[in-house]
Amino acid sequence: MTTAATATPPAGDTRQIVPPEDRYATELAFLAAHDTGPRPPGWRLTPHAVVTFVMGSAGEPLALPADAEAPGGLPRRLVIEQKFVGERALVERCVITLAGERGLLLVGEPGTAKSLLSELLAAAVCGTSALTVQGTAGTTEDQLKYGWNYALLLAQGPSRTALVPSPVLSAMTTGAVARVEEITRCLPEVQDALVSLLSERRVAVPELAGGPDAQLHAAPGFALIATANLRDKGVSEMSAALKRRFNFETVGPIADLDTETALVRRQARAAVERTGARYGVDDTVLEVLVTAFRELRGGRTAEGWEVERPSTVMSTAEAVSVATALGLATAYFPAGRDPLRLLPGHLLGVVRKDDPADAARLLGYWDGAVRRRAEAGATTWRTLWDLRAVLED
Numbered sequence: 001m002t003t004a005a006t007a008t009p010p011a012g013d014t015r016q017i018v019p020p021e022d023r024y025a026t027e028l029a030f031l032a033a034h035d036t037g038p039r040p041p042g043w044r045l046t047p048h049a050v051v052t053f054v055m056g057s058a059g060e061p062l063a064l065p066a067d068a069e070a071p072g073g074l075p076r077r078l079v080i081e082q083k084f085v086g087e088r089a090l091v092e093r094c095v096i097t098l099a100g101e102r103g104l105l106l107v108g109e110p111g112t113a114k115s116l117l118s119e120l121l122a123a124a125v126c127g128t129s130a131l132t133v134q135g136t137a138g139t140t141e142d143q144l145k146y147g148w149n150y151a152l153l154l155a156q157g158p159s160r161t162a163l164v165p166s167p168v169l170s171a172m173t174t175g176a177v178a179r180v181e182e183i184t185r186c187l188p189e190v191q192d193a194l195v196s197l198l199s200e201r202r203v204a205v206p207e208l209a210g211g212p213d214a215q216l217h218a219a220p221g222f223a224l225i226a227t228a229n230l231r232d233k234g235v236s237e238m239s240a241a242l243k244r245r246f247n248f249e250t251v252g253p254i255a256d257l258d259t260e261t262a263l264v265r266r267q268a269r270a271a272v273e274r275t276g277a278r279y280g281v282d283d284t285v286l287e288v289l290v291t292a293f294r295e296l297r298g299g300r301t302a303e304g305w306e307v308e309r310p311s312t313v314m315s316t317a318e319a320v321s322v323a324t325a326l327g328l329a330t331a332y333f334p335a336g337r338d339p340l341r342l343l344p345g346h347l348l349g350v351v352r353k354d355d356p357a358d359a360a361r362l363l364g365y366w367d368g369a370v371r372r373r374a375e376a377g378a379t380t381w382r383t384l385w386d387l388r389a390v391l392e393d
Helices: 025-034 047-055 088-099 114-126 150-156 167-174 193-200 257-273 283-298 316-332 339-351 358-375 379-386 388-392
Strands: 061-063 077-079 103-108 132-134 146-148 163-165 177-181 202-204 215-217 223-229 246-250
Touching: 025 047, 025 061, 025 077, 025 114, 047 088, 047 114, 088 103, 088 114, 088 246, 103 114, 114 177, 114 223, 132 167, 146 150, 163 167, 167 177, 167 193, 167 202, 167 215, 167 223, 193 202, 257 283, 257 316, 283 316, 283 339, 283 358, 283 379, 316 339, 339 358, 339 379, 339 388, 358 379, 358 388, 379 388
Parallel strands: 103 223, 103 246, 132 177, 177 223
Antiparallel strands: 061 077, 146 163, 202 215
């Protein structure tokens, strides 16, 4: 899962979301100068440096070699921020897959930072994460291959200048990394357009038959990263032929409570502070929030009590959203706003997204885990128990 985007955006940047290649431009340039080892064809960083960019330098500053120049006023020592919370071995396998020019498919529950990881990998490998196709039921084969500028097509006939390359084709011809989000949401016939592309590494343009551009070939460095949600597995099942073109890697939820709580704190604080407000949710509330999410997600409490899991996704991303909402509420409506007392209503809003019966499952969690902790004398959980009526509205 992502950590807070704490790197300083470029001065005067008014974008709500700054792509990683821009937000972390200093880190990328530093790593390129720091690690001068062998790089796969077309790569801007070594595989080791790509992993370091994603996973960070564990709080330790890296130093440029004594004989290396610091181009563009780069610092000679720099701590690389951790941007993805997960197993380093997972990230290393992803990098090796891309270095071998295999397709990489990141699968997992919604909200586990699959898209973030694909963005970071693309930014580190080729310098851009923008060559992206968002998979939907309306995605067409043209969006994976090419279309036409019809004004030029009518004026000049089929030509290379009239051809409009897709993000995937642009990545192919420039040796970059393309990204396809939610690949299983694309119709099967659209998915199948990727089979020959990934195996033959070229795209035929029959309209240009006989010309030099009738076959557009992949340049060294081209790779493709796709993502798919496990909950969407049956939307448009991938064919066996397409599956064979990918290495599958599963991105799971964060295993450790403290790590997940720290991540939620960083992201929520960063989101609130971007508005110019102060983040006023204390750690006790955040720990209760994350604990509730983890236990509803996993179906079991820390004490080993069984919990009926809601059908909706209780992801870390959703926890960040709730923590941000609590922070904004206390910042904009400070009079009498206790974040803990707002928590049950926000949890109810999360679980109601998919199945109305999930509200009863949340109430069951209150009547089980919350009540038992309140009876054991836990003050915070006692407050939550007293707010049970909020869940009955």
